[in-house]
Amino acid sequence: MEVIRINFKEQLPIVYQAIEESDFLAIDGEFSGISDGPSVNTLTNGFDTPEERYHKLKKHSMDFLLFQFGLCTFKYENAESKYITKSFNFYIFPKPFSRNSPDKTFVCQSSSIDFLANQGFDFNKVFRNGIPYLNQEEERLLRDQYEEKRLQANGSGAVSYISPNAPKTPVSIPDDQKSFVDKTMERLEAFLKDEERKTLELEPCTGYQRKLIYQTLNWKFPQGIHLETVETEKKERYIVVSKVDTEERKKREQEKQAREQEKQAKELEELNDAVGFSRVIHAISTSGKLVIGHNMLLDVMHTIHQFFCPLPDELSEFKEVTNCVFPRVLDTKLMASTQPFKEIICNTSLAELQKRLKEPPFKSPKVDSPEGFPSYNTNSEQLHEAGYDAYITGLCFISMANYLGSFLNPPKGHVSARSDIIRPFFNKLFLMRVVDIPYLNLEGPDLLPKRDHVLHVTFPREWKSFDVYQLFSAFGKIDMSWIDSTSAFVSLSKPEQVQIAINTSRYAESYRIQTYAEYIEKKNQDSNA
Amino acid sequence: MEVIRINFKEQLPIVYQAIEESDFLAIDGEFSGISDGPSVNTLTNGFDTPEERYHKLKKHSMDFLLFQFGLCTFKYENAESKYITKSFNFYIFPKPFSRNSPDKTFVCQSSSIDFLANQGFDFNKVFRNGIPYLNQEEERLLRDQYEEKRLQANGSGAVSYISPNAPKTPVSIPDDQKSFVDKTMERLEAFLKDEERKTLELEPCTGYQRKLIYQTLNWKFPQGIHLETVETEKKERYIVVSKVDTEERKKREQEKQAREQEKQAKELEELNDAVGFSRVIHAISTSGKLVIGHNMLLDVMHTIHQFFCPLPDELSEFKEVTNCVFPRVLDTKLMASTQPFKEIICNTSLAELQKRLKEPPFKSPKVDSPEGFPSYNTNSEQLHEAGYDAYITGLCFISMANYLGSFLNPPKGHVSARSDIIRPFFNKLFLMRVVDIPYLNLEGPDLLPKRDHVLHVTFPREWKSFDVYQLFSAFGKIDMSWIDSTSAFVSLSKPEQVQIAINTSRYAESYRIQTYAEYIEKKNQDSNA
Ligand SMILES: Nc1nc2c(ncn2[C@@H]2O[C@H](COP(=O)(O)OP(=O)(O)O)[C@@H](O)[C@H]2O)c(=O)[nH]1
Ligand SMILES: Nc1nc2c(ncn2[C@@H]2O[C@H](COP(=O)(O)OP(=O)(O)O)[C@@H](O)[C@H]2O)c(=O)[nH]1
Structure with a gap:
């Protein structure tokens, strides 16, 4: 299912449900590039240590944009011995949501863009209809701003008319503001005496000065006037004073609160819209479901970097963050490169792996997808649509897991995502092209091969x-x-x-x-x- | 006219002709972003010096991609007192042309991309069908490589068969290669004695070793054998020796030369394809025609940076380069902001300027475009297609130039691009938002206002x-x-x-x-x- 900006909010509950009900899920990302400096071969040297690899990828791969995210959920139906799959293709773009929101820049690598273009990738969909997102820090900042605004609005709502519980003592006015406040009070008293006039517009002044005026008036004139702050075209703010009776004042106050509440609801909605696609990642994360990927180190790094937080400097911290964001991951490329698969699978690229796993001793799982979801045909390749790649990755996992079941006593035709037999593959990410360290170990220290030759x-x-x-x-x-x-x-x-x-x-x-x-x-x- | 990768070569002569026959031409670029750091207002401070502005734009704007280039040529037809316009919209993308070509990266700014997306900009056209380009250094490198290959191929072509004018003296073999060459000669002599065998494949070896073998054999066996270098799958090269008579040898030699020439022609064509869009810029540059732009500093900087050379560090050098690449430029935003236009034009943004120049005292010029070229309707705005913006820019120039003509004695209805009356506007680029320096002077030192207030x-x-x-x-x-x-x-x-x-x-x-x-x-x- 294609998810873009305009249908995102409508699809979100469906995404949430698919994640919740699933046994496991598979993910895949498409990026605007791989390396902004070294050649890909230099980026992945055969004798990198896990630290070196992490630092290189962090330095040279993170300025690219993850602009398509594939998610495929897998739910096993015992009765029919088949998997129900729901596959989603999210298009992602950091559209600035307001004049003040971060105007993100990202890098594109010609060869990657060209590669995707040749696959028929739809860049217009990304740039015109991509779903926005915020990382956690940006979201927090925005929520703080929203809260502050809300408190301020409610607060100033309370002082914008003369409150019944007005202070009983005069407000203390700092020396340098005395003449300003005095002058204002003079104008106000003249206004109150002049029966012809209904409203008085004060001069534009600073927020602090407005506060002083509000407080002084609250104390001096607890009744009979209504205050409101208004903005000029040049964004200068000034106070408008109106004469009102108690009835009128109450009505105005209620209207104002209703307007304020409506405005706040709208702002909260805008805030959630701005968090956008990150909400899907949060849902995956909090579900605690097993997350499958193929050669997924870059996918994991990009996902964390884009939707959670800038990557930490140290590999050990990255492992900690990853354990929080993805408590259980499994990399099918690592699985296929490990005993007992290593011997019988010679090419572990996703496309080749998928073909191989259709042949004995492997079995293709029975799968089905509900209406409205794509039922991909694995014979006509559609590689590099992220949703399809995620789907294929899940299928590969099932075939390999079930093959492991055949070694059990008694043999098992179906191995679930919770089975102990796949536990050894958890939380290890395939290290591409490293000669003697097959994986990055998320659960502890990495292998330290003796490189004395x-x-x-x-x-x-x-x-x-x-x-x-x-x-x-x-x-x-x-x-x-x-x-x-x-x-x-x-x-x-x-x-x-x-x-x-x-x-x-x-x-x-x-x-x-x-x-x-x-x-x-x-x-x-x-x-x- | 839309020009993309597949019709570029076919359209190039038409583009060349349009430039050649024109009286002047207008250009406009669309970029993937404006600033990769400071806000646009910080980038264009009201009290920047020309140096500061240049350095900021060089630092913060040049990593973006100029991905659409608009060119509109204007040719005046005296007989009918009208301009013939030919407008081109080039889509540009640095598609790597071979495995070894530079894999360029470029930055995108969300707000700029979003802005273009809202205008209906077609990103797929850029990324799937954009015309590639090389700057002068990249082109030179490639031409050198090509030349070297050609010389080498022709050279090795000459030694790949036993040449009639074989050296009369033995080749001097360095000590550490003696045993290798001797062993090879032994194998060869055995082969020549063995009447059963027609060919002998030698071991893969280095280029230097192959050269030694070629030279030694040329000297020892000036007749009767043919040598050819062949590549294994692993790209290792080795020599194949075959027994041939004189007739056969000549035939093989001719075939080989024909193959070589064909290959070279193909490589030269590929090289020209790789230079791609830069050829259009070279043509504009060498034409020496007056080049019009609206607020064109960034367009000029990007054009030079992308298609000629990385921008120099110093503003004075930038002026020199610009004088070479664009010997005569005119900025319509500067013109509209200067006497006598300043007084009667209040908004100099392109869209507003264009509207204003339709009203008296200005006159809209008569324009026409040949078949196959867009005849834009200036009433339905199509801004931000670069070809259209270039067209509008040219129209604005004509209206303003003709207005100047009305002050002549006798008044002139048509002012040509060669008229002295517009000379004062030449080679000055509008400096956006600088309070007291209207333009960057390409022909000399800049204005140095006293900023003592x-x-x-x-x-x-x-x-x-x-x-x-x-x-x-x-x-x-x-x-x-x-x-x-x-x-x-x-x-x-x-x-x-x-x-x-x-x-x-x-x-x-x-x-x-x-x-x-x-x-x-x-x-x-x-x-x-
Ligand atoms: N001196 C030299 N360096 C090489 C050669 N081949 C590769 N390299 C260097 O090693 C890096 C990785 O090369 P390679 O593994 O071939 O990857 P690729 O250049 O991305 O195809 C290159 O970017 C070069 O810096 C070579 O033949 N000679
Ligand atoms: N302290 C402070 N800085 C400001 C304010 N307004 C603008 N700035 C700074 O000046 C820069 C340019 O601001 P402005 O001209 O409004 O451009 P904009 O932020 O791109 O809309 C901003 O990036 C800020 O660093 C302000 O009200 N207070």
């Missing part, structure tokens, strides 16, 4: 991969990961070879070799310096 | 405009320009008041006042420190 090599810009392979040709099979155009990591087959390599490099002029440990140590020194 | 005021964040006005209430009429939330410029009516204001401020705690001269001096000190 890894070298850091520096060389002239002119070198190509071949030159590096050539350099290590004596050492048998090696692996190489570019860092930038003058350095790379090289992993040797055997740690014993490391010392030999370093020894032979000692007199080389064009290139330099150090161990991974030395490299990390220097890097830490530099970052502490 | 201007104060720089610093105050608490809580202050509103009113508080500042209040502070200076004793001085009569003042003007105020916000710098940021804790400072502003205030101009007094009389320079004599400056010292009084500074004296009274001496003991104030909440605010500080300094003269404009003091402010500039400190600022220069800070930037030199």
Whole structure:
């Protein structure tokens, strides 16, 4: 189901219900870009530590816009042994909701935009009809402003006419305001004596001065006049004093309160509209449901960054925030890359995984979708519509989970999202292209592989991969990961070879070799310096 | 006429011709945003110096994309006393043209995007069908690469078969390559003796090693074999040796050269495609025609930045570059704000100006457009399609220029783009909202108004405009320009008041006042420190 700005409020209860009733849900995001600096390969180096990867993605990926969010909810129907799926495609755009609201900027990367354009992505839908959103800080600020305004309005409502419980003692007027207040009182007394005149407009003045006038009048003239603050075209505020009897005063007061209440209700609605799509994420978050994604680190980072809070500086804090926002996540790319799937699934890209899981030993689950929801045909690919990708991701999860059930004693054809057998895959996010750390562990410290067979090599810009392979040709099979155009990591087959390599490099002029440990140590020194 | 990626090449000659035959042309750009930091009012402070304005726009406006370029050419037909207009709407997008081409990123500002969306702007047309472009440096790099490849291909073409004018002396082989070359020669001799075999595939090796083999074989076996370099799937290159007679060799050589020429022609075409829209700007530039724009500083800056070169750091250099790229420009907003128009035109925004110029004493020019070009109806507004805005801008110029003609003796109904009477407006770009410097002078130093009645005021964040006005209430009429939330410029009516204001401020705690001269001096000190 397509959800855009104009049908968002109407669809929201349906979204809430779908989340609430689901056994699990799958998500997917489309972004306006991936990297605003390094090439994608540099962003995902084979020997990144989880910290390095997190910092690089935070630095180079977060200024892009998550502008399509796919959500697919899955609810198992025991009676018919099938899943009911509800898939949503949200278009998202930070339309400024008022003259004073944040005017967000975001970055676009040509290659990503071009890729989506080739998939037929509808940018007009995003930019013309995208749902707005606020992060928590922005929402809080707006709610504070709203509350302040409400209190002030109610307050000034109370002093805008001469209150029955007017102060019994004179207001203390600071010295520098005395002449101003005195002059105003003179004008007022003249006005009250002049029977011809019904209203008096005072001069524009500051909020503080208005407060002094209100208080003084409340004390001096507890009855018979009504005060109201009015704005000029230039936004200067001034007080209008009118003569009124008690009856009239009450009526005016009631009218004013009704107007005020209506205005407040409208403002509250506008505020909720401004929070917009973030409400969906809050609902996902508070539901505590298992959230499935495919290669979902960037999706999780973007979701938190855009709809909750700027990403924290430290990876450990990011893990904490993620545990709050998504208490249970599962990454199908990690699952497919792990035993017992690793052996029988050779390509874990979403499209290939989906195809593979239609073949034995896997079984495609029975799925159905209620009226009004898309019933996607998985044979005609529609990849890169986020709602479809989320749907496919959920299907992949079901097939893999059910396959695990076949190892149980007795075997189980249906494995639920609450089954212990999938517990080992919880809260681990796939780390793309890292050679020796399969996942980011959200529930504790990360794996710390010994990289004692890894070298850091520096060389002239002119070198190509071949030159590096050539350099290590004596050492048998090696692996190489570019860092930038003058350095790379090289992993040797055997740690014993490391010392030999370093020894032979000692007199080389064009290139330099150090161990991974030395490299990390220097890097830490530099970052502490 | 709408010009997008697919019809660009076909339309280019028409665009060139329209530029060539025109008397003058008008341009307008649409951008993905205006400011990536300061509010628009802060970006355009009333007391900016031309340098400050240039530096702010360079810093905060250039990361946006100029994604629609409007061009309207105007050619006067004496016989019928009318202008023939040809209006073009170019959609522009930096689609990466190959795996190795720059993957540009650009910024979008929500409010600008939202504004364009409300005007019905078609973002899909930009992102799916936008014309690519390169700046001069990128083009040069690509041409160099192309040239290098071409030379290399032709070179290796010459050594890829055994040349009749093979070297008469042996090739000198460096020590560390001797064993490699010797081994290769052994394999080759064995191959040549073996009558069963027709071809031999050598091992993949470096470019340098291939060169050594080519040279050695050219010398050792000037006849009877043909060499060709082939690439494996992993992009490793190796040499294939085949036995051939002279006839066969010649045929192969010719085929190869034909293939090579075809490939080069295709690459040259791809290169020109990649230069894309920049070719239109080059044509405008080299035509030397008068280029009209409305409030065109940002248009000029973006055009240069996107299609020529990154903007220089200094304003004086920017003026030089602009004089090269646009030898003659005229800004209709400046014209409308200057004598004798100033007095009779109260609103100089494009839409209002256009309406005003339909009324006496102005006359609407007679215009016509050839088939295939839009004949815009200026009564139903279509503002913010760049081609339409360019068209309107041109019309405004004609009406104002012709009005100037009425002052000549004898009066002239038609003033041409070459008339001396408009010369005073050449090469001056309107400076938006600067109080006392109407334009940026491209032909020399800028006006340097004495700002001896201007104060720089610093105050608490809580202050509103009113508080500042209040502070200076004793001085009569003042003007105020916000710098940021804790400072502003205030101009007094009389320079004599400056010292009084500074004296009274001496003991104030909440605010500080300094003269404009003091402010500039400190600022220069800070930037030199
Ligand atoms: N000197 C040199 N650097 C390279 C070469 N190939 C890649 N690099 C560097 O390594 C980075 C990652 O390269 P690669 O893994 O090929 O990714 P890609 O450039 O995004 O396709 C590049 O941005 C370069 O800085 C090469 O052949 N020579
Ligand atoms: N302290 C204070 N700062 C202001 C006020 N109004 C504007 N500013 C500052 O001046 C800048 C320009 O303001 P303004 O000219 O109103 O432009 P706008 O904020 O873009 O509408 C703002 O970004 C603020 O930093 C005000 O009432 N009080």
